[in-house]
Amino acid sequence: MSIKFPVLLAFFCLLACHSHKATLLRTSNFLKENIRMLNEIMKTKASCDEMNVTSIFADHKRENEVEILCKAATVALEGQRCYKQLNGISLNLLRLVTQTSPVFKAPCPVAVGNTTSLKDFLLDLNRVLQRLAKDHGI
Template structure:
């Protein structure tokens, strides 16, 4: 074999191996799917969008992202009567929490307190997931 053919074969072999390592980790698939579902939900007008849910994003800024995801999964589950897609978001959030931490046991307790509309909760969750996707 000539040198250029050996170099070409080596390059092709390395390119094939690199493709596998560059694939997205499974958690990013759940994250992207949740972002897409939330985008669709936010574009949908429903009468229950003003339904009150616990505002997990207000006040306590000391919760880390995993804690917020865990609490958000609980609120999403509670709001599934308004949007059926929230059950899928709930499952995706559960998967993200379980892969990020073994400490958090789901469902996470959500303390009663401040409330917000379901629409605002979905907007805040959408922003959080977009931030996590950028990291």
Template sequence: MSIRVPFLLTFLALSACQGRTATLPQTSTLLKESIRLLSNLETKVSCDKMNVTNIFAGDKKANDTEMLCKAATIALESRDCHTHLEGIYLNLLSLIQRKSTAYKAPCPVAAGNTTSLKQFLADLHRVLQQLVKDQSLK
């Protein structure tokens, strides 16, 4: 009988959890953490003059998931500049995997207009803030 009580308590505790979603950070948490990392990076990036593809210029037809996938690719390619870029990459990767199974990072980023890494990070910061704002309105 004493074995059944701990088993029953464990079963009830596990039943109360909402399964997999209880252990994964929410989308808004990943976005806010990425924004915090980007805020810390704005003054600390050692190679901020490095050029990267400007995924935010021109064609606005890309959906949010595709844009996040391309941003993850750039963060992955630039992660040698600062350790926080690794965290941003991992957060973006998690967001992509939650939103769609169609995109697998790293996404191809076509060569085109370039911008400095510093400007890319500022643009990504702005876009993520907009995504958090849009999410809070839903």
């Protein structure tokens, strides 16, 4: 009887580690794909690069990363008229948010007020995603 408990305990530990790896793998795929799409977008020039979108990165030090990603998904949808790929980026961001925290529901509200250009938003989003990828060892 005593042999079964350690085996069962080891089995549960392996399951827990495996699910964490699976979540991290999905997260890394979404991050890599978003970074790739952002790099493609930033290589192209469009007349709508200067369109105004809500600025969410100005005060992001007070918010957690998941909330920032959720808001970024909402703002990316604002810019999809300019770049079709922003729809895919928004969907990937929402998947990252829902995998990480069940608290946030899409779309996340963003406060109207400060604005930035779409180009600057994309640069800031790329920096945030690069930092997240580095923090997760991706």
